[in-house]
Amino acid sequence: MRIDILTVLPKLLESPFGDSILKRAREKGLVEIGIHNIRDYATGKHKSVDDYAFGGGAGMVMMVEPLAAAIEDLKSKRKYDEVIYMSPDGEMLDQKMANQYSLKKNLLILCGHYKGVDERIRQHFITKEISIGNYVLSGGELAAAVFCDAVIRLLPGVLNDETSALSDSFQDDLLAPPVYTRPAVFRGMKVPDILLSGNTPEVEQWRHDEAVKRTKEKRPGLMKKDE
Numbered sequence: 001m002r003i004d005i006l007t008v009l010p011k012l013l014e015s016p017f018g019d020s021i022l023k024r025a026r027e028k029g030l031v032e033i034g035i036h037n038i039r040d041y042a043t044g045k046h047k048s049v050d051d052y053a054f055g056g057g058a059g060m061v062m063m064v065e066p067l068a069a070a071i072e073d074l075k076s077k078r079k080y081d082e083v084i085y086m087s088p089d090g091e092m093l094d095q096k097m098a099n100q101y102s103l104k105k106n107l108l109i110l111c112g113h114y115k116g117v118d119e120r121i122r123q124h125f126i127t128k129e130i131s132i133g134n135y136v137l138s139g140g141e142l143a144a145a146v147f148c149d150a151v152i153r154l155l156p157g158v159l160n161d162e163t164s165a166l167s168d169s170f171q172d173d174l175l176a177p178p179v180y181t182r183p184a185v186f187r188g189m190k191v192p193d194i195l196l197s198g199n200t201p202e203v204e205q206w207r208h209d210e211a212v213k214r215t216k217e218k219r220p221g222l223m224k225k226d227e
């Protein structure tokens with residue numbers, strides 16, 4: 001998979017892709033990340049990427065020309081499955097969407113700033129708009145990093161234990177069950193006996209029951225059918 005990201009703040013994206021699981025995924029060649037500075041596509045004396053909003057009002061708007069030039073340049077190099085704009089009014093990201101995007105080959109992601117991007121970009125260049133929640137961030141970079149993390153960890157070979165992503169919350173519409181590690185007793189608080197029993201089928205049954213219980217308690221809306 002390859003993901004290209006268009007941003008005015010490339011530095012903001014260095015750390016999320018330069019550490020831990022995402023770093024390893026890149027090193028193993030499982031995902032390629034291209035971070036592109038929109039300013040490189042700006043023309044004119046000041047290399048501006050934003051301008052005042054027509055009609056007045058507070059806040060700058062990202063200009064259509066540098067964005068169009070950037071998107072067209074990247075599209076001339078490869079075919080993208082989707083050109084995504086991170087936006088608070090987009091489709092709300094969830095696990096099902098992350099699963100679907102993890103099957104794509106090339107994605108292009110545009111990070112907005114200020115009041116957002118000129119509407120003509122959204123109408124004519126963007127194929128999908130994605131939100132990471134009902135709140136407003138100051139830029140699309142952190143949202144893009146969240147989206148990419150959720151997608152990349154699903155790619156085969158990225159997580160060490162291949163089955164690990166499947167037992168996470170939201171797969172199967174269930175939250176994850178409680179987990180414990182050593183020591184078995186901490187200040188008198190004991191790990192459930194069943195987890196120390198070595199009886200794998202019973203442990204699996206316990207985990208499933210706990211996942212159902214937790215989902216009913218915390219997020220009843222997730223469960224499609226009563227188990």
Ligand code: SAH
Pocket residue numbers: 085086087088089110111112113114115116117130131132133134135136137138139140141143
């Ligand atoms: N004026 C816009 C918000 C602009 S915020 C509005 O009210 O809808 C600046 C940029 O941050 C946006 O262009 C978008 O790329 C990003 N952004 C902000 N909140 C986001 C969210 N919840 N999900 C995804 N991207 C978001």
